[in-house]
Amino acid sequence: MKPRINLHSQDSFIELDWFARWTLYSPNSVALQWDDSRTLLTYAECNERINRIARLLMDEYGIEKGDRVAVLSLNSIEYVLIYFAIQKIGGILLPLNFRYTASELDWPMVDATPSLLFYEEAFTETVSALSHKPSHLVSLDAPENGFIHRIHNPSLDANPMEHKGSFDDASMILYTSGTTGRPKGAIITNKMIYWNSVNTGLRLNLTQQDVTLTFAPFFHTGGWNVLTTPFLHRGARLILSNSFNPERVLELCEKEQVTILFGVPTMMDMMFRADNFKTADLKSVRYAIVGGEPMPVDIIKAWHDKGVPIRQGYGLTEFGPNVFSLNEEDAIRRIGSIGFPNFYIHTKVVRENGEDCDVNEPGELLLKGPACMAGYWNNEAATSSTIKNGWLHTGDIVKSDDEGYFYVMDRKKDMYISGAENVYPAEVEQVIRQCAGVREVAIIGVPDEKWGESGMAFIVSEPGIKTDESTILAFCREHLAKFKIPKHIRFIDEIPKSDSGKILKRKLRP
Numbered sequence: 001m002k003p004r005i006n007l008h009s010q011d012s013f014i015e016l017d018w019f020a021r022w023t024l025y026s027p028n029s030v031a032l033q034w035d036d037s038r039t040l041l042t043y044a045e046c047n048e049r050i051n052r053i054a055r056l057l058m059d060e061y062g063i064e065k066g067d068r069v070a071v072l073s074l075n076s077i078e079y080v081l082i083y084f085a086i087q088k089i090g091g092i093l094l095p096l097n098f099r100y101t102a103s104e105l106d107w108p109m110v111d112a113t114p115s116l117l118f119y120e121e122a123f124t125e126t127v128s129a130l131s132h133k134p135s136h137l138v139s140l141d142a143p144e145n146g147f148i149h150r151i152h153n154p155s156l157d158a159n160p161m162e163h164k165g166s167f168d169d170a171s172m173i174l175y176t177s178g179t180t181g182r183p184k185g186a187i188i189t190n191k192m193i194y195w196n197s198v199n200t201g202l203r204l205n206l207t208q209q210d211v212t213l214t215f216a217p218f219f220h221t222g223g224w225n226v227l228t229t230p231f232l233h234r235g236a237r238l239i240l241s242n243s244f245n246p247e248r249v250l251e252l253c254e255k256e257q258v259t260i261l262f263g264v265p266t267m268m269d270m271m272f273r274a275d276n277f278k279t280a281d282l283k284s285v286r287y288a289i290v291g292g293e294p295m296p297v298d299i300i301k302a303w304h305d306k307g308v309p310i311r312q313g314y315g316l317t318e319f320g321p322n323v324f325s326l327n328e329e330d331a332i333r334r335i336g337s338i339g340f341p342n343f344y345i346h347t348k349v350v351r352e353n354g355e356d357c358d359v360n361e362p363g364e365l366l367l368k369g370p371a372c373m374a375g376y377w378n379n380e381a382a383t384s385s386t387i388k389n390g391w392l393h394t395g396d397i398v399k400s401d402d403e404g405y406f407y408v409m410d411r412k413k414d415m416y417i418s419g420a421e422n423v424y425p426a427e428v429e430q431v432i433r434q435c436a437g438v439r440e441v442a443i444i445g446v447p448d449e450k451w452g453e454s455g456m457a458f459i460v461s462e463p464g465i466k467t468d469e470s471t472i473l474a475f476c477r478e479h480l481a482k483f484k485i486p487k488h489i490r491f492i493d494e495i496p497k498s499d500s501g502k503i504l505k506r507k508l509r510p
Contacts, residue, residue: 016190017163019047019084022235026208031232032077035213035241035252039077043235046081049151052158053085056150061116061136065090065164068173070114072096072105072123073140074242075218078148080228082118083172083218087190090164093172095219102129107182108175109133111378118147167191173377174221176317185377186317188221193229195370199342200230200322204289204311210236210259211284213252215244221317226289227262230322246274250282257284261308264292265299266497268310272302287311287328291321292502294408294426296433297335304332314338314408318373319392320345324406336430337405338398345369347406348391349398357399362409362424365398366391397424414505416445416453421483423455425505428476428484432457435475437467442495442503443486446510455486458508460495 015021022029027044034040041049057063069086071093073079086093094112096105098120109117109132116136119127127137140147150156165171171190175183200206212231216223231238239256241248244263250271252258263271268290271277287309300310309328315321326339341347349363350356357363368391375383386393397409409415410424417423425443432441440460448454461467469489476485496507 014167014191014194016165016167016194017088018233019043019050020160020163023047026235029208029235030237031235032080033237033239033256034077035239035248037256041077046084047160048158049081050085050088051161052153052156053082053151054088054161055157056147057085057091057116058089061138063089063091063115065169066092067116068092068094068112068114070094070096070109070112070117070134071218072098072117072119072127073218074098074120074122075214075223075240076140076148076242077240078140078151079218080232080238080240081151083224087165087171088161088163090166090169092170095172095174095224097175097219098123098217100126102126102131106131108173108185111182111185112173121146165190167194168374170374172224174219174317184379184382186221187374187377188225189374192371192373193225194233195344196225196320196322197230197233199320199344199371200227201234202343203322203325204230204260206230206234206236206260208235210234211239211256212236212260212262213239213241213249213258214262215241215249216262221315221321222262222264222291225321226291226315227260244270246270247276250274250276250280253285254281259284259286261285261288263288263290264502265290265295266292268295268303269299272299277306282306282308287331289313289325291315294336294430297430298434300331300335312336312338314396314406316394316396318386319367319369319394320371323367323371326405330405334405337407339406340404341406345371349400359402360399362397362399362422365394365396365406367394368392414444416455418445418448418451418453418455418483423453423484425455428455428457428480428486431479432459432472432476432486434479435467435472437462437465437471439463440495442505442508444505444508446488448487451483454488455484456488456490456508457486458490458492458495460493461491 022043028042030040031043031046032041083093094114114134117134118138118140120140138147170187172188173185175185212227214228285308289311291313303310309331311328312326314324324338346368348366351363372392400406410426429441439462442458443455445453446456496504
């Protein structure tokens, strides 16, 4: 007999209790699986545990609607369950970056003032060093009485309960890594997560039979909202890992018949270079979703030769994050494009004065739609400067061609002006990557007495292929206008990247 399910908790017709619905429709379908296959939970089992956690949060820790609950942990099945339990009682998840020091974590703890902090034992020292601690500190994996053990205790109350979260409520706060000043907490609402899921499902043709891997950390929007929440909304299967291992990902794609793969270009490059890439059977993978930054053309072609189309996309923490998607049949014909806006997203490309740009004219991308954040937590000034008249100003420079395909030129802040000409580093980087012997490249603008600014290219060489400054410059002269050619070339061992794989150009600046 199927368990009793409460489906009458919402004032609107937007259903937020996804696990309750899928428990009714398909209770025995696997929802969450750990990558070693020894641990998996069905939708019915997840729903039971979510109700149990929600009651524990309310009864033992006094968590109420609007309260913040912080989590300092690697990815886990229980992390996902805790999030949906927090959402169910109308609370707000505060995912913390486990790579941060205690001093770096102090700001989100002060700014968001969580009432409860869950943490893994591995981060006990960090928690102890926090200057600002909530009233409740709870270990997730303590050997005898960790919260994870209690989650799976069948003797605790797991009866269905009302979903108290509303459509416009904040669901989580994701702190963006600030380039200047303190990080800002983007307020992610239930509405935003719902519409991002709808947009994603429509553009990626998600079905209940789909299978994907989630290895992006949960302190990043990609970990939650590129495929995790859309898959769980759709009743599909999610395989979780707490780290990225290229060989292991390829093994799981074959073993678990993964249908959609997500990664940033760095990850896709690492998998291409893995020892088992050539032998891995990837026939089940319909396509790979790639975002974060442009993917090198040679890597795109390598995956296509493997039979896996690459669908480049675009998004950001404050909107979506699934905003643009390139159709798989266009992956080669429109290499470098992010495709078209997803459903229920309006776009504008504007000049500095706010006027609309012409076709193929670079300008700032503005976005409007229900997948926009509510604003920045406790930061009205930053909110009002980012969202104006309902339009979110991304700070990214894009252009659209005469067929409506969009291309990311660069971050507005990364563009530099050389001799009165705008130079977009991403465009130059895409060219230099095609030079033999170049594995990675990042370009910044630096002061120049004659031209105002000029380019400085940081290059990581391809092992075993000789290249030098003169070779790079000769290649640039053949493929780039003179004002775009970097004046300075620096060879380095590694380009600094964020936890999500994005290049950190601020760390390259003098």
